[in-house]
Amino acid sequence: MAPPAAGLYVDPEFPAGVSSLVGPGDTPLSALCERITWLRPQEICETPHLFPEDRRRALGKQGILGDCWFVCAASVLQTSPSLLHQVLPGNQCTWEHKGYTGRFVCQFWRFGRWVQVIIDDRLPCLGRKLCFSHCQDQEAFWLPLLEKAYAKLHGCYEALWAGQVVDALVDLTGGLVERWSFEVADESFREEMITRMLELKERCAISCSVLHSREGAGDLGQFHAFTITDIQHGFTKDGQSLLLLRVHNPWGRSCWEGSWGNSGDKWALMDQTESSRFLSEIQDGEFWVEKDEFLREFNEVTVSFPVIEKDRFQSIWTGSPLSYTQQIYGSWIKGRNAGGSRNTTSFPDNPKFWLRIKEKSEMYLTLMQRPSSELGASSSMRCSRQLHCEASKRTTPIAVGLHIWKVEKRRFNLQKTILTPPLAGTSSHCYDRQLHLRCELSPGYHLLIPSTFLRDTEGDFLLRVLSSGPITLRLHEINCNQPAEMTSKDATPGVWETLEFKGEWKKSNNAGGSRNFPSYHFNPAISFCVSTNCQSVKVTLRQHNQENLCHAIGFHVYLAPADDGLSPFSQEPCASCIPHSHSLEVSKICNLSSGQYLIVPSTYLPDQECKFSIFISTKTERKPIQSEEMLGQILKEVSVISLMK
Template structure:
């Protein structure tokens, strides 16, 4: 599709994007945001129809900052600040030498690159922009004839599916989309640094990172910092809740009394200063520092910018988002140490219901989650990120949010995810035993975020990474990324197959049993409970066939008839029935000959094994007693038959017919 768009751009006439048309389908997704009131008032114009002598960039890059319009995308505009600070990133996102009107090569189209799930995606748009009258409706540059931000915003809207889908978001997500790097949202310490340390037993509670501005001094020229308010503090500013701003610089200033004061220059995407307090023009704060210094600092502020001190900053803002610096070679720089993270790897994975969506660590099915080896060659700093991805029904080529997220709540957009890591002394280990130990590192609990980041300094050796969603059965694709200062390798841990594999050839005989766990009578729970053998038992026979091998392949599947949102943890055991006993009088102390455990929160669990001739009983169970429900048990036994050569030929092909039912109203 992108190649076709390029061809159209080269053809005569001005390009009109067929995939992102100038109508309501590009503006709105579900008409749930305040811009829905603009319906039927928006017109579309090219830059040369809006102003005289339009340009893509200003002569002075510092005059190209964004000014927010009627769209609530301050989070995206704050992220764009990193492009202004880093020309190599700007050139990556907006390839240089794209002609505007007046250049003979101009065809009315522009090309952009945005990062999506591990790869850069090219997005092509036409330059017709939404306007009210002859003025841009949404974001624009401070300089009226500069259009890079309005065009990038349109490409980003196409990337997400519509302009309305840019209403409300996280700065961290936009930073990653624009750089392909990492961004972290950190707490602001109120009145000082705060650290929450988990105990060894409370392994999900780890150090919660909070920001010290001095920490960022070594990387302040390359990173992007945004600050956000979650509520209206009722302080000196007029900023309301859920608004993001950019931190342009912070510095230490000596006061006239000889003390030290930290000042921050903040930029509001609204394009006005909207701030009171001691550091407004003529405010009392300026009298506390040298007049020449005060004059210099006040001269640095542009439209929409203001100064405040650290105390005001901590009281007025709730958290900050920091985008990691990226050098021209594409390597990240740590915001914690300043180290260059020159080594990187990434792997795509997926949580699949009934197979690898095991949920959080309190579930018996946790060990079924995907697992990854991280091999560290020598001690170094390591960052591991887990980024989840959800496809959207409409416009899967670009969009990253689900089609159902009309009210933009985190809980609808993303699963709660976390990443845990264990140090493994050797590659052959007991998984269950290891998972009972506290991890050597993890993210802070499960968070409803698109991406979570684990930061650590690791010794040489093997480390096991397990990404998980909080809810068992929650499906999503994800990307594991590793950035390190020393050589590392990342690989998926192959899940071993059953110890007694099935043969592929031959015929199979299947028996079905239907049963029910009834609270108080036949819902006995797992073998951890004395009531286990109260569970239903189902007998089957493995025949002694002279033509068979010493053992017969058997495949057993247990299916629970419950909605996937309300599943029990299920499993089963297979017992050998001694001669003279029935399955309902199995000796209580007998060990099973085979088991499908641990109990998993899935609709189906299955086990393949080889059994010698005799009578067996299957005991299906829930993990906890007194969990009622219906179930179906299928037992498949392989039948050995002599191979017969068939000479039959198909006389005529079978025609497949599809029937479509149409409801008539």
């Protein structure tokens, strides 16, 4: 083994020491920190390389860190060359190259963007051997380097001790991932899942998990993830068809002693040539399991969507390319728009979005919570101490949901819409870091409302839509156009619905000035209606002018005359916002009975030109929504219970 060359890259943000291994506090890994040394690949073996020539030798082994979930997810890089080059960019100087520097770059998809992570190639070892993940080919180092970059992204190696395969798959693909639970599925859907897995085995990463073992059958452990490396048909001596799944245990050793285990008794049912073919195909840690045993022993399957090219994916249900993607960020803020689930009358306060669909399309709508360890790009990463502080504050994801309504935008009424059953939605609010809805939607406008289960629960989210047809996604205008003075105190217990009207005062045309001038009646007049169940109306006039050039503005509200031939100005206003004020915005809450009204905005002096907006916010009693939203269970961590020897 050759010693490393002098002057190789040393990562100042993720040092070769205890701070990069563990966070604060006494943990299972803490006891080993003093024995761990950091070595570069050429100090570990004679001929290090990034990838093995035999793809099967790239299978990962987990080591002493409980990150089976990440090791299993990393198999996704074997399914798409474009994805592999996205996560591990090409043209990196490795140990075989003259320009080798010991510096490597990895990329992960985090909260809507690809984040670059730069590391050196010093790796944790015990007794001159890698102590964390490694490949079947122990001279291949793509997995240990990727694991180190992922640990840096999370703050330290120990932060990877427990997690979910689905989260790692999203971080590695930037795409869609589905979890299929066998526990809640009926027999027909289980058969469909197996058929789908058989079709997808060459194009997708497929993982399976044991969340709790059957009583008396604990060979597979619990809270443990595995990789499905193949699915094949076989035949018994008498011609009976069998379906066998090849499963890889990231512990690197077989743990299945069932009928089709490596020394199981069912192999005798096959012709020797047939059984030898199956058994010759397994690597260390792999075993075969028959379909019915698989469905009985494993609790769920996780499947990633095929990657066509960067940030383009293919549906696992129809095979259609999901060629159109839009995303938008949002937040739930206490006292403002954290309205809670449909069980609460405050549900309409939640953020709202318009989704416009131009043709009938297969749709996937995802709602992602901001990861607790979400960081900026490598160039702006914070120091190791800051990373550990962030890692120590990791919290359980909040319970979130997403609902969709088809609406006629021109006749849209929020209160009436949310009282009707949604077109599609989550069956229960769940703690997934990313959830998604799959549906086929027709052309037109759709209202999307993401929510937390409990009211006033704060959090950031990313709403993303992937579609087979063209789409547009934008924020609902009601939230962003509400006047600044409208506070959360104003908004309860009723609901404010706001309409916006735009206008302009023009010299010698309709800039009539205040009621002190005979030209007042030339001013614009905006008509609006007050319904029978309205409690109050808030009128806001906003001039679009620089603050130091403000005109004095105000407005009057008149009851519209029953006879079109009568002038509204022959009567006194029923509400006024005067005296005129040199402000960008003036407003007044008016108690108005049902009927038709006119708002007349004006500047104090005639012939003062300016564009303006009028916001009419009506406050109505909020009817209770007939809904009993359910709360899902907190996700169980997929981890290793004790240190592996």
